[in-house]
Amino acid sequence: MPRNFSGAVGFDVSVEADSDAQMMLKVAAGDRRAFAILFDRYHTSVARFAFRFVGDRERAEELTQDIFVKLYRNAKSYRPAAKFKTFLFRVAANHCLNEVRRGEYRVAHTTTSEREEEEGGGVELAGPEGERPDQALAAREMERAVGEALKAMSERERAAFTMCRFEGMAYREIAEALEASEAAVKSLIHRATLAVAKKLEELQAGPVPVRSRA
Amino acid sequence: MSCGYEEELTAYVDEELPPARRAEVEAHLGGCSGCRGTEALLRRTMEQLAGLPEFSPSPDTRREVLAKVEALPLPLRERLLALLRPAVLVPAASLAAAAGLALYATAPSEPDLDVLDAGTLELAMNLEVVEDYDVVGLDRSEDLEVVAHLHELEEVQ
Numbered sequence: 001m002p003r004n005f006s007g008a009v010g011f012d013v014s015v016e017a018d019s020d021a022q023m024m025l026k027v028a029a030g031d032r033r034a035f036a037i038l039f040d041r042y043h044t045s046v047a048r049f050a051f052r053f054v055g056d057r058e059r060a061e062e063l064t065q066d067i068f069v070k071l072y073r074n075a076k077s078y079r080p081a082a083k084f085k086t087f088l089f090r091v092a093a094n095h096c097l098n099e100v101r102r103g104e105y106r107v108a109h110t111t112t113s114e115r116e117e118e119e120g121g122g123v124e125l126a127g128p129e130g131e132r133p134d135q136a137l138a139a140r141e142m143e144r145a146v147g148e149a150l151k152a153m154s155e156r157e158r159a160a161f162t163m164c165r166f167e168g169m170a171y172r173e174i175a176e177a178l179e180a181s182e183a184a185v186k187s188l189i190h191r192a193t194l195a196v197a198k199k200l201e202e203l204q205a206g207p208v209p210v211r212s213r214a
Numbered sequence: 215m216s217c218g219y220e221e222e223l224t225a226y227v228d229e230e231l232p233p234a235r236r237a238e239v240e241a242h243l244g245g246c247s248g249c250r251g252t253e254a255l256l257r258r259t260m261e262q263l264a265g266l267p268e269f270s271p272s273p274d275t276r277r278e279v280l281a282k283v284e285a286l287p288l289p290l291r292e293r294l295l296a297l298l299r300p301a302v303l304v305p306a307a308s309l310a311a312a313a314g315l316a317l318y319a320t321a322p323s324e325p326d327l328d329v330l331d332a333g334t335l336e337l338a339m340n341l342e343v344v345e346d347y348d349v350v351g352l353d354r355s356e357d358l359e360v361v362a363h364l365h366e367l368e369e370v371q
Contacts, residue, residue, distance in 0.1 A: 036280060043279070047271035061275050068279045073286070139267050146266060164228070165263050171230045190224035194252075197259040 020084035028075040035072055042085070043068065045167055046092050052162040053096045053155075055147050063099060067092045082176070089169070089177040093159045100155060141203060149199040153192050160185050161192035217242075217249050227256045 020041070026034035046067055051060035071091050078087055150158050159178060163169040169177070175185045219242045225231050226239045243249055 032280075032283060035283060039276065039279060043275060044271060047275065048269045051269045057269075060269075061271055064271060064275055065279050065282065069282050069286075072283050139265060142262060143266055146263070165260070171225070171228070186225045186230065187221065189228070190221055193224045193256060193259060196263070197255050200259055200262055201255070 021080040024075060024078045024084050024087075025080065027072060028078060035075075038071075038084075039068055042088055045085075046088065048166055049089070049092055049162050050096055052150060052166055053158060054100065055151060063096055066099075067095050070095060083173065085169070086173045086176045089163060089167070089173075090179070093163075093177050097155055097159065142200065145199045145203040146196055149192075149196040153195055154188075156180070157188045157192040157195075160188040161196070164189050165193070217246055219243075219246065219249055220252060223249060223252050224256055227253060227260065 020038065023034040023038050027038065043064060047060055047064040050063040050067070051057060054060055054063065067088075071088060074091070078084070150161070153161070156178060160174050160180075163174045163177060164171070171182050171185045171189070174180075174189075175182045178185065180188075219239055222231060222235065222239050226236060229236075231239060243253060
């Protein structure tokens with residue numbers, strides 16, 4: 001798959017998808033153990049989506065909690081005809097979009113990066129083990145550039161981009177999750193990817209030199 | 215970048231275009247340096263995104279979510295269904311039958327129904343309904359709790 005998919009999980013996707021649907025039916029019948037299994041399978045994906053959407057770790061974790069509680073409470077509305085992950089991301093996207101529009105969760109990508117620097121550069125995100133300091137710095141700067149690009153785009157572009165680039169979802173699945181046409185999703189993802197590309201190009205070009213006053 | 219194919223390039227790189235359209239874009243790329251540049255930029259960007267630090271949620275999130283879900287009351291229907299499982303009712307009915315026999319054997323007069331647990335009577339009264347449900351098994355503490363509070367459920371209804 002050409003897109004970036006950091007949500008790698010060590011299981012057969014098709015088998016697991018069937019199992020997800022069965023688990024969700026059990027959740028609808030009030031089975032909390034089935035809910036815990038689905039939570040373990042998907043909470044990292046949902047938290048990652050929420051984090052990219054709001055740009056703040058604490059808010060992302062609050063949103064993740066809300067999304068899973070909402071999933072449990074509305075389990076009866078799930079129909080096995082829909083892929084579970086698509087259903088979950090519809091719940092997640094709606095919740096994040098509504099919360100941001102309500103103003104409760106301000107998108108704070110840049111603020112987070114600045115706060116991390118003020119607190120001594122303690123990056124909240126885990127880089128690969130054995131990463132050199134210069135690599136860690138480069139990753140942090142790239143994180144900040146991507147965060148700024150995400151912040152500047154529309155909410156639907158951000159949601160579509162995040163599902164595509166960080167969750168590896170197909171355009172059709174994203175269209176279902178966002179209740180949009182595939183053509184619209186194609187356009188959202190294209191604009192968002194170009195916006196991120198532009199930011200990363202700026203980062204690589206380095207700071208614009210200050211013109212001498214002399 | 216005003217080329218008419220430019221809008222298709224991200225979907226092309228993502229392998230999301232139908233075969234015929236994909237072939238058209240490929241043919242176009244051969245003769246359009248602007249689109250080739252954009253394609254290269256998109257591919258480079260996607261590679262860079264793969265190098266972003268991973269976000270890992272706090273382990274506390276699991277505990278907090280499961281606690282919130284655990285605190286939610288089960289819907290009344292689920293509680294009643296849990297009570298109507300044969301695994302609950304058969305032992306309860308056996309108990310009721312045994313209690314009834316014991317009363318009959320030890321008391322020559324009419325048995326005093328007050329000595330029977332209200333919940334057991336409720337279960338016994340629903341034996342006809344019970345036969346329609348599959349055996350699921352009583353292995354959860356919530357089920358036992360609901361059995362213990364059957365009379366409260368009755369009041370709520």
